[in-house]
Amino acid sequence: MTFPLIPPPAAPQRRRDVRVSLVQAAFEVATQTHDPRDRNLAHAITAIRAAARSGAELVVIGELFLQGPGSSRWAAYYSTRLDGTDPHVHELEKLAAELNVTVLIGCTSYGPALDVHNTALVISPGAGLCGTYHKAHLASFPYRHGLSAEQSYYAPGADLTPIAAPIGRLGVHICYDIFFPEAARTQALLGADLLINLAAAGEGFEAYWDHLTWARATENGMWYLMSSVVGDSPERGYFGGSRIIAPDGTTTARAKDTVEDIVTATIDLDAAQQMRSQLHMFSVRQPRLYLPISRARRGGHTPGRQP
Structure with missing residues (x-):
């Protein structure tokens, strides 16, 4: 008696490949008499079209790009409106629909009480402005060229919920948020498919970006995209360093x-499954041990005293 040969199982179909582009763009800065949004938007549109020609489905442009990093003192004059009336948002919505791409871009935006946020806009081809993220951790520290004083100009965000887009759920955060591993981990636990940081990576901080992007990717077993602006503002220079980090820490x-530069790659969102099944960074967590980090208190723990 003979038995029919059983064919080997077919290779798993890779259904979650996404073509992503990071636009590392220079910008104009606002002054009391100069609104840079029209020219910055035109520059962004040129870059988004170039990325789309390379097959990009997701295009990311860095922190505060529309108004220009270094324009914080004029944010109350030139910020983006999120109420459906902003002409620059309308232009990006039309472009996303025309090119069938999802666009993330940094700006300042008005909050409901007319305060101002450091914001990432998420604009999809089908839904237009489908989400916003307001920077949660506002930098306030000295560095070699001066003082970072974001808390003087912006209201902090209060939500880390991933934003639904055609390519998946996006865990979006902005620049200094990367110093807080709780932010990326929270987005991962809430079901983000990838993590995206819109940055204005200042000169002198190169080593931080080398290490922290690797850490956020590997500790969550997820793709980590960091897209920075490049150039100079009255506050500081920005070196760029935009990168795509795989779940295993490889710089793709x-x-x-x-x-200025555009980096494009095809990423497999399902690669996270392999990393998490090997390293078990989620299944062996012990949240009861981490309760102190969720307590609303300022400063660190004083040695020798109970928290």
């Missing part, structure tokens, strides 16, 4: 430093 693509 990286922009050139100090110059």
